[in-house]
Amino acid sequence: MDYIKQKLIEVALPKAEMVHKLVKEHGNTVLQEITMQQVLTGMKGIVGLLTCTSKLDPQEGIRFRGYSIPELKQKLPKIKEDGEPLPEGIFYLMLTGELPTNKDVKHISEQWATRAQVIPSHVFDVIEALPKDAHPMIQFNTAILAMSTESQFRKAYLIGMDKKDYWDPTYEGVMDLISRLPIIAAYIYRRVFHKGDHIPQDPSLDWAGNLAHMMGHSSEEVKRLMRLYMLIHSDHEGGNVSAHATHLVGSALSNPYYSFSAGMNGLAGPLHGMANQDVMHWLNKMKREIGSEDPTEAQIKAYAEETIANGRVIPGYGHAVLRKTDPRFQVQLDFANKYIPDAPYIKLVNKVYNVVPDVLLNTGKVKNPWPNVDAVSGSLLTSFGIAEYPIYTVLFGVSRSLGVLTSLIWDRLYGLPIERPKSEPLQWFIDRVPKQ
């Protein structure tokens, strides 16, 4: 058995027993009071999920197994000392709860490179059957579903395996799926934006470096950016739409491909991952309407106010949980200010950051006026030559696979049952209003 799987069993067994014990011996413990407002505004703040890969603090931002992004930049293995951590490392950390060694990261890189070799040809046929102008997220998700013919979990389930072993074919499916996503993403990118002139994978490269290479952006600078991008988008605790959808569908014992596809349908929404593409449209429309490539802060403020007055959201700003600037925004801005401080889009992002929070605060209703991860990611990619906006959410999706699919393995390790919260009609809520 692969040593990572062996390690996983050792780490997981006592934890799975603990979950079982908590349910059995402390099942009646009251955890929280829930208000009408919480239920009717998207269940914010209601603890309804067990997720160990990462945890989001509203003030501090995300921590992966306890480590902040600046800590991970220090502690995770890199190819070069001054480079960015390899996403293989965050996968290992989220999976096992322990920091990886260089050897662990190399092992995962090699595993993924090997597994990536065997994507069945029908997956590409299915992509080719779609119109080229179908949004890349449609193509990406269709390909993910088409790959589910390969599901190891489905095969094992049909044979009739013991419930406690479900995690094993899930792990195998997750490893296969993650290994193949960069190839699918790059294939779609080259199909839509580069006349179908495909670039073969280079199995000697790391997972993110290979993605940049297959996209046709093979400079060391873009590979470094891709590693950072894949690291920071990988997880955001369990309640965000893509993670929760993956978990929910997985709770029906749907295979990893079906489950991840559900998450990707959520990521494609403009209030979630698609905001990274929308930010670019918002910035460009602003420049067009103002009639300047370099608008002043006063002009940006007026445009932002007009966006709000028209009943629209300013993409890249606000968050359902965060109440401060997203550290994922900050780390990307730091990267940009270090390597490309004079890039026009980075200057623009800095100016927008100077004025938009006040505009949002002045509405009196926006709970978080600060930028989220999507406020800068597109400007950064564009400045490094990846200027085709519709691919941005696909790149987000490739990264998000690391967290949500690791959680799916843990769902199986814990033996979590089907998720089925209760719903009530409107009258039920009205009946709960205290009588005068």
Ligand SMILES: CC(=O)SCCNC(=O)CCNC(=O)[C@H](O)C(C)(C)COP(=O)(O)OP(=O)(O)OC[C@H]1O[C@@H](n2cnc3c(N)ncnc32)[C@H](O)[C@@H]1OP(=O)(O)O
């Ligand atoms: C990777 C990610 O998913 S990060 C988020 C990416 N999404 C975006 O950037 C889209 C823009 N932002 C938003 O739409 C929101 O801030 C969300 C979806 C992220 C969070 O939504 P909520 O938790 O409902 O935010 P909040 O409680 O602050 O909303 C209160 C009001 O402020 C509005 N609001 C929130 N953010 C913004 C914004 N950026 N621009 C304008 N209005 C906003 C809401 O639409 C809501 O208005 P309403 O009462 O008239 O319906």
Ligand SMILES: O=C([O-])CC(=O)C(=O)O
């Ligand atoms: O946490 C959320 O709700 C949205 C988000 O930033 C993410 O999923 O990365």
